Amino acid sequence: MTDRATSVDVARAAGVSQSTVSRALSDDKRISEETKKKIRKAAERLGYTPNEIARSLQTNKTNMIGLIMADIQNPFYPTVLEVYTQKLHSMGKRLLLLSVPRGFEVDDVLPSMLQHQVDGLVVTSAVVSSKLHKILKVHKTRTVLLNRSVDDFSLNSVCCENTTASIEVASFLVREGHRRMALIGGRPDTSTHRERHQGFQSELNRHGLDIVDEEYGGNTYEGGYQAALRLFSKDIPPDAIFCISDVMALGALDALRYELKLRVPEDVSIVGFDDIPAASWPSYNLTTVRQPVEAMVGRSLAILFDPEDYPPVSIKVPGELIIRGSVKTGAT
Amino acid sequence: MTDRATSVDVARAAGVSQSTVSRALSDDKRISEETKKKIRKAAERLGYTPNEIARSLQTNKTNMIGLIMADIQNPFYPTVLEVYTQKLHSMGKRLLLLSVPRGFEVDDVLPSMLQHQVDGLVVTSAVVSSKLHKILKVHKTRTVLLNRSVDDFSLNSVCCENTTASIEVASFLVREGHRRMALIGGRPDTSTHRERHQGFQSELNRHGLDIVDEEYGGNTYEGGYQAALRLFSKDIPPDAIFCISDVMALGALDALRYELKLRVPEDVSIVGFDDIPAASWPSYNLTTVRQPVEAMVGRSLAILFDPEDYPPVSIKVPGELIIRGSVKTGAT
DNA sequence: TTAGGTCGAGCATACGTATGCATTATGCTA
DNA sequence: TAGCATAATGCATACGTATGCTCGACCTAA
Numbered sequence: 179m180t181d182r183a184t185s186v187d188v189a190r191a192a193g194v195s196q197s198t199v200s201r202a203l204s205d206d207k208r209i210s211e212e213t214k215k216k217i218r219k220a221a222e223r224l225g226y227t228p229n230e231i232a233r234s235l236q237t238n239k240t241n242m243i244g245l246i247m248a249d250i251q252n253p254f255y256p257t258v259l260e261v262y263t264q265k266l267h268s269m270g271k272r273l274l275l276l277s278v279p280r281g282f283e284v285d286d287v288l289p290s291m292l293q294h295q296v297d298g299l300v301v302t303s304a305v306v307s308s309k310l311h312k313i314l315k316v317h318k319t320r321t322v323l324l325n326r327s328v329d330d331f332s333l334n335s336v337c338c339e340n341t342t343a344s345i346e347v348a349s350f351l352v353r354e355g356h357r358r359m360a361l362i363g364g365r366p367d368t369s370t371h372r373e374r375h376q377g378f379q380s381e382l383n384r385h386g387l388d389i390v391d392e393e394y395g396g397n398t399y400e401g402g403y404q405a406a407l408r409l410f411s412k413d414i415p416p417d418a419i420f421c422i423s424d425v426m427a428l429g430a431l432d433a434l435r436y437e438l439k440l441r442v443p444e445d446v447s448i449v450g451f452d453d454i455p456a457a458s459w460p461s462y463n464l465t466t467v468r469q470p471v472e473a474m475v476g477r478s479l480a481i482l483f484d485p486e487d488y489p490p491v492s493i494k495v496p497g498e499l500i501i502r503g504s505v506k507t508g509a510t
Numbered sequence: 511m512t513d514r515a516t517s518v519d520v521a522r523a524a525g526v527s528q529s530t531v532s533r534a535l536s537d538d539k540r541i542s543e544e545t546k547k548k549i550r551k552a553a554e555r556l557g558y559t560p561n562e563i564a565r566s567l568q569t570n571k572t573n574m575i576g577l578i579m580a581d582i583q584n585p586f587y588p589t590v591l592e593v594y595t596q597k598l599h600s601m602g603k604r605l606l607l608l609s610v611p612r613g614f615e616v617d618d619v620l621p622s623m624l625q626h627q628v629d630g631l632v633v634t635s636a637v638v639s640s641k642l643h644k645i646l647k648v649h650k651t652r653t654v655l656l657n658r659s660v661d662d663f664s665l666n667s668v669c670c671e672n673t674t675a676s677i678e679v680a681s682f683l684v685r686e687g688h689r690r691m692a693l694i695g696g697r698p699d700t701s702t703h704r705e706r707h708q709g710f711q712s713e714l715n716r717h718g719l720d721i722v723d724e725e726y727g728g729n730t731y732e733g734g735y736q737a738a739l740r741l742f743s744k745d746i747p748p749d750a751i752f753c754i755s756d757v758m759a760l761g762a763l764d765a766l767r768y769e770l771k772l773r774v775p776e777d778v779s780i781v782g783f784d785d786i787p788a789a790s791w792p793s794y795n796l797t798t799v800r801q802p803v804e805a806m807v808g809r810s811l812a813i814l815f816d817p818e819d820y821p822p823v824s825i826k827v828p829g830e831l832i833i834r835g836s837v838k839t840g841a842t
Numbered sequence: 843t844t845a846g847g848t849c850g851a852g853c854a855t856a857c858g859t860a861t862g863c864a865t866t867a868t869g870c871t872a
Numbered sequence: 873t874a875g876c877a878t879a880a881t882g883c884a885t886a887c888g889t890a891t892g893c894t895c896g897a898c899c900t901a902a
Contacts, residue, residue, distance in 0.1 A: 182649070184888055192742070195852045200890055210850060225648055230625045232888030235857045240563065242606070242626070250592045251787070253585065260582045263609035266618060272626060273793045274574070275607040277595035287599060293562045294574070294604060316512070316557055399787065428791070436792035455731065459760070460768035461793040516858055526880045528896060532860055564858030567887045 183224035244296035298482035344377030360416035402426025576628035630814035675829035676709030692748035734758025
């Protein structure tokens, strides 16, 4: 008795058939206004809301898209998350979230997501293994990689224009008189890392320079902190550090200032990537590349909901160099 | 042909009935080992995975719990989110996430969540309106408020021991010689705010003191920043500020240091609440109250999955004062 | 007057799974 | 050898919705 009302209950209350209820509530033109009104009233009175589960079984659509996120603790992703949930909500869809626990890979959690019959899938901040590849091929759930790409164009992907942006960073640093550039990377097995590294390096080369040193920080604050310490434990320290992500840049900055008692930017310059909220806080005032989250998320959803089933595309959205105060300027 | 295999397909392939497949895969003891083996092989070969939607329709359980989060941008919540997804995943459950867009209230997004028949619901960082109350009463979906509570005990809630912790903060500040305490609040219409305010004030009173000034920062960095500026635009500034949440404390700290050129803690002391990651970064080194996220999330899930249907409870988990460097000490 | 058309609504079924009950085969007891 | 318990499986149905098809009533045009 305390159970939820079904469309059958509404039908009975309104003195019509269940199918009429279904049609009336989806505003089918075959049902007369008069009947619709009656049904809507009955539905209201019974507190009826459609059972999405039953609907999904029938229509083969769940109105849910899955988001697999490997790195929630990176402050870049809460923004991503928020943009997704909001955009989806305005489209009448919901977000099924799965985070990949430390020590697990995406492949481990993916199946449980696919069982829920999500209409589409977004995978972000993940290492794209061949196993993952295989699973996605079998299930025909449309998938988009966000902030990651694969070389063979076998999966949809939406990324920032990592290469171009990194070239711009290098060019900026050179222009401002830096010569000994180091890089703090994330995970070398991600496309993001490779692209940013490659763009940065190629532009340095063009100026007759090269990356003088390189460390990895795993895209965490602590990782960036330690990586910076390692860079400065060697013979000749760099005069500028390009951090592949902002969180690591913050860690590096703190390490330099508070552990090594160096001044930023006077003694060392630092550039990040992402433009997380903290980058603009005066304590850090970080020069960085802004990722166009809104646009990236928008494009990814456009791919997922495109009525046509095109072959996989790789979309690059331009980033923007945000110049703040963590780079020493005018040295020329 | 490219469609996903169903249990019927598996049955056909294994030469048994669909019901036998269903039972075999759920390891029903009535099915012989031999048959099970045969069925498992067939399932494997066809790449069969159960359709959770159909299963849900039958069992009335979706294995999803809904999480409604109003304040994802607050760095406290990514941790909450991660703990939830991980704990749930290890229980074989999934998280349906809904974030409340700016300008909307929980009531606006709740119905869309309930339609998905979630097995349980967690609502966090939200203003509990009477309308929300009503909706939750009608639907019998079990609900827990996280980090919020209601006065009449009509909903389950799990919170930090806000009052006790705030008393401890006040007592600590007094002990260290502070006399002019100000408070930067979040939203006065939340239980969290009221409890922390009340605990702080009552302890000050016990020492013959009172809150000398009070501003609101809406639990954002920018809000904390501006609130701090307002506090110091008046005749006599405070010598200590208790910020109801860490994000605001960071904002306040930056405002004091970089805009007002004050020293923390030498000129002003600051205490936060939450212990977000950034609180421990040397740039901030914030004295704060650590919320036991792991425990809170654990308790909330215990309530949701309790087989018995007890009346609503209000659970308070103790916090821990983490003393770092943002409070001037030894002034006595 | 009648054939054909339109409108409004109901009937029946399908989606993929779980499960109560019936059914058959098998072994055991008296 | 009859009778009965037990094991192993199949049959049939239900979950709540959407939708193709059918059907009746009424209207219009020839």
